[in-house]
Structure formats: structure tokens, C-alpha cells
Amino acid sequence: MAIKPRAKYTMRDVARLAGVSTSTVSAVINGSVPVSSARAEKVRAAMAALDYHPDEVARSLKTGRTNVVGVIVPDITNAFYPEVVRGVEEAAGKAGYSVLLCDSSEDARTEEKHLNTLFARRVDGVLLACCAHSTAYDTMVRRRFPMVFVDRVPAAAPEGTIATDNVGSGAMAARHLIALGHERIAMLAGNLELSPHRDRLEGFRKAMQEANLPIRDEYLISGGVQVQDGDDAGVQLLALHPRPTAIMVSNNQLFLGLLQALERRQVRIPEEVSVVGFDDHVWNAHFHPSLTAVAQATFEMGRRGFELLQHIMGRKPGEELPEKHVRLEAELRVRNSTGRAG
């Protein structure tokens, strides 16, 4: 294997130019040990003259830390995740960390592959929005790897999780519909192997029960999380008698699919059916009608997720975490896609 030409200058060169030892250069860089200001100045001048930047690879090998965290998302083109990633990236940057981004395409094998790569690259920790049938939990626990589950959390995770209060916000969305007088409420519940969808359904159930409203089996559609799944489910719901007067949808892609189906059938919103979705973004406000949706604290999820990971990475053996599970509040943005029943 051909060896790549490396950075022009090394610490040796700086040391020679400044007339000191490499130890002194290292001390100036890291501030680990006091250096007389005269020499420190000389060293700094030499570094600038050579445009010298310490080799982080060598440094990592020596210190055992890379100052890199991995982030694995199931689909970066799903508008939810870029905001989370942005939150991570910003918090990480402030703390001197860089972010290695991986996309699992909702595939457990790809996820596992990424996890192995990140492990081999010796990242200091991983933030993971896992996919269905994820084996991540076992793999990394076995390796004692600092990890935080974001958005989608395995039931077994004993610590290091951050997510929206999905039970609560599912109930919130349902209660909103109930308060508008709806009784025949349907839900596109998404993939019930994923915690957010499972929890939102639980919240929905809770709210319905509180209000003494029945949930018909045929009003509950679960399975996929893609646009086409939402479209299919919409078609299915429209064929029912009686039709639901309101539909709650468990994520933005299903939501879009549902809207597509309703539009094709020329079903008027909210006159004929009210719809409320999860995941808000700019376009929701400009849809016709504008869309009522649950807005998650995406950016904050990323930011605090990184902070949680930082605690885990910095923890001494046996030490307890200040908090093991972070639960974020969501906000219902009421717009014009939900209206009074009847």
C-alpha cells in the first residue's frame, strides 16, 4: 500500500525551529505543564510560521480519545433528523467534538455495520436512532460502549435515552380531537416495533379511554412508516362505514401519504375529516388548510442528547448519571386541519 504524503510539518519541526524539545511544544499546545512565557511565545511563533496543526490521529492514538462521536439515523432525508443532527453537531462543536454521520436506511444490518465501523474508528461515543430489529443494544452493551439512544429507544435500555414524551403527546393530540367533539377517531399508528409509534398509540388509547370512547379495530392501522403506507391506509379508511371523522397520524411521512389520498378523493379537510400529525416543519403552516401537528423539540433533542452522552463518556467507573433518561415535552400546534366534529 502506497503511503500518502503526510502533513508537511510535525512537532519535531516546530521544536527545532523554536529551539526547544518536543515536550515543550506539547506542553504549550496542551497547557498540561507550565512553560515560561518567553519560550511559549517562541513556540507559538514557530507553529504559526509553519502553519502547524497537531496531528489529531497521533494524538488520539496516544491519549485513547478521538473527540469524535458517531450519529446513526435511519434516514437523514426525513426532515425530522437533520434538526436533531444539527443540535448534536452544534453542541458537539462547542465541546470540541466532531460528528461522524451514518445513515442506516431503516435497515438493521446496515446499522450494525455502521456500529462496527464506529467502534473500529474508536469514536468516544454514539448517538443512535435505531431501526426496527436493531441489534445495537446487545452489541454495544457487550462492548461497554458509551451510547445514547435518541428518539427511538429500546425498552431494555437501562440508561442513556432521550426522546419526546410520546405517550403524553399522543394523548395530547387525541384529546385535542376529542375536545372538538370527535368520537370516531382513527389512527395511523406507524411501525409498532418502534418506540415512538408504540408510545403514541398508547397515549391515544389512554385519551380515548378517559373519554369513554371506543377504539374500533378497523380504525387502527399500523405497519409501515413511509409515504406510500400513509396513502394506502388513507384509502383503506375512506372505504369504511361509518368513516372516521378524525384521523391522527404518527409521523410526517405517513401524514403526507394520508393527505395525498384524501386529496385524490377530494375529501375536504377539516369539514369531512380532521387530521392531526406528528413532526412539524415550515411547510405545515403553508399547506391548505394549514396543518395541525405535534412539534417535537428536535434541535434540543440533539443538543441534550449529546450532553447526556458527554456525561456517559466522562463517567468514572461505578459513578451514577445525573439523569438516565431525558424526556422532552412536545407542543401541539393547532392550525386549520382540525375542526369541530359534525
Added chain:
Amino acid sequence: MAIKPRAKYTMRDVARLAGVSTSTVSAVINGSVPVSSARAEKVRAAMAALDYHPDEVARSLKTGRTNVVGVIVPDITNAFYPEVVRGVEEAAGKAGYSVLLCDSSEDARTEEKHLNTLFARRVDGVLLACCAHSTAYDTMVRRRFPMVFVDRVPAAAPEGTIATDNVGSGAMAARHLIALGHERIAMLAGNLELSPHRDRLEGFRKAMQEANLPIRDEYLISGGVQVQDGDDAGVQLLALHPRPTAIMVSNNQLFLGLLQALERRQVRIPEEVSVVGFDDHVWNAHFHPSLTAVAQATFEMGRRGFELLQHIMGRKPGEELPEKHVRLEAELRVRNSTGRAG
């Protein structure tokens, strides 16, 4: 500085367990040198038994390559970039590279900081969608750093650029409006320091000239690229006499702002004014009316951008590139926001 406990096992442990030297283990891993199948099998068994994964950090230090590329985007929450990044990530993954993601927030100083970090981390190359007043070009050329400019390309870049044919697609959008009989056409041209916006304006000018149509100064609004800028510009345009009958918009955020302003003033689209934008995404088709827009080959931009970078990284000194600049065709998706001139 406390040293982090490292991976349980090293090549030494594998070698000892397999009863061979570390050189042999290395040979098995890299296939660099023939190893008798009996010993190779022993080594593989030992690796599996210890769940051993070679330390990529050590390997990088030795080989001088990290198999990591950096990607810097101005705003990952702008729906355009996740698709580009996905293209890069996928192509990179297939080639054994990982992706370090940085967000510059459209700020030249942040961009420069990221560039330095990536450089220090010894990534093998960088894909950059630069921001206004970027100093990246000089910095990295000085360092002879493999780099590809994506989407936004500095005029001076002698090679390693990939972008949409913005002049062509700008002209395409304008011609579409002209063909519909519009003569008073306005343009929200965005930030003219950025090549895509500059080029789209040039295309617009070209098409107008071909058709012998004048461009009024007050119909040309440039400056920002954010939603609010689009809104402001919309307000400004609506105050003019005569009003333009069609408006072309240089990116998706400006587009959204413009739509916001038109909606507030209850301007009917396309009856009173036709609008065409840049950057298509799923929601455009479901807007009311559905939005005519130029769709760029985002995913492909990422994928081919990475491939171009690969060529640059793998190039021997003095060798020529198979192609220095990649220009991608865009597609005009005609929907209902553009109609015949009144």
C-alpha cells in the same frame, strides 16, 4: 490527562492466541502478503474469539490515510442538503469511507474553523458547499488538500467542482414563463455572491434577451436567501405598478417566504401571478396550488461529488483528472403554480 481504557484486545493478543507474529495477523487482515491457509484460519479464529477489530486510529497513523472524508454544508436543515449528504454517505460507505459532517451556518468563520478541524483530523478529503466570503479556497489550495466544491463553486476553482447547470436551468425556468405568454417577469435572485444564484440570474437574463423582453430594475430583487427575505421581496413586488405577472425564485426558502407574502395579500396563484421556484421536494406537489419548480439531482450530486473527490485523492502527482468539473442537468417539474399570462 487520564488515559481512557482502550479496546480490550490488540493485535498482540490475537497473535499470541493464534501462535503467530503480529506481522502475520496484519497480513491476514490486509491480504498484503500471502499467508498459508492453515495459519490464516487460526488467525481468523482468534480474531473472532476475541471480537477483535483493528484499531483504525493506529492504522491511520501508520498508513497516513484515515478513510474519512469531511462534508461541510451551510445548513443541514435546508432540505436540499440532506439529500446531497445522503448521496455522499452512500457512495462513501461503499468505498469504505466514513463521513464527518460539519455545518457552517452560512458563516465564513465557522466554515474556516471546520476546515481546520478536518485538516487536523487528517481526513483524506473534503466536500464543501461554501458560504459567502468563503476563504476555503485559498486555505486549502495552499495546503494542497483534496477538495471538491459542491453546489456552490468559487469562480476561481481550477478543478474539483460539481453543481447543477444553473445557467441552463435558470433559463429553462424563465423560458417556461415566457412560453406561457408572460412578459413582466420578476426574479428573487437570492445572494449574488453565491454561484448558484448568480448563475440562475444569468440564465434568466439570457432567456429574457432571447425573447426580446426587458428586465426592469425593480423586478430584480437580490440579497438574502432566507424565508424572511422572500417575504420582504414579495411585499416589495406587490407594491409595484404594474405588477409582474410572473415571479421566478432562486431557492426553496425564498420561495416559501414569497408564498407566505402572496397568501397574506390573498394574491391568487396562478391567476394573478405565476410562480416558479428552485429546489423541489415532496411537499411542493401537495401545496395548493401545486408548485412548479426546478428539481436538482441532489442525490446524484452527492454521489458523483464523492466519486470526483475519490479521483482527486487517488491521483498521482501530475496526473490529470478524467473530468475537472461536473455539471448536472436539472428538471423542470411543471405543476399548477404557473399558468398562461392574464
Added chain:
DNA sequence: GATAGAAATCGTAACGTTTCAATAAACTGC
């Protein structure tokens, strides 16, 4: 001016790999 103690500096041995020159082992052909 000598001396103790503190402060600054340095040499060197790692960190976990790869690679190259050197050795050992196994084949050739005669």
C-alpha cells in the same frame, strides 16, 4: 556564596498498527 526547594525543560518509552529487510522453510532441477 552556598544550598535547598521550586519551576521549567528534556529524553524516552509508549500507543497499535504496517512494512521492510532478514531469516527460515519448502520446493525446484539436476
Added chain:
DNA sequence: GCAGTTTATTGAAACGTTACGATTTCTATC
């Protein structure tokens, strides 16, 4: 059976840092 070749295997020297113990240089005190 032996020189000559090929083929496997290994030991040891890097790669560019950090950090430890050892050493030198200061400063203050008597």
C-alpha cells in the same frame, strides 16, 4: 543431496504524539 529459487514468516523500526521520571535552571534564604 546440493545450490538456487521461491514462498512464508518474523523482528524491529517507524508513524506523530503524550506523559513520566530525570535533569537542569532559577529564586530565595541564610
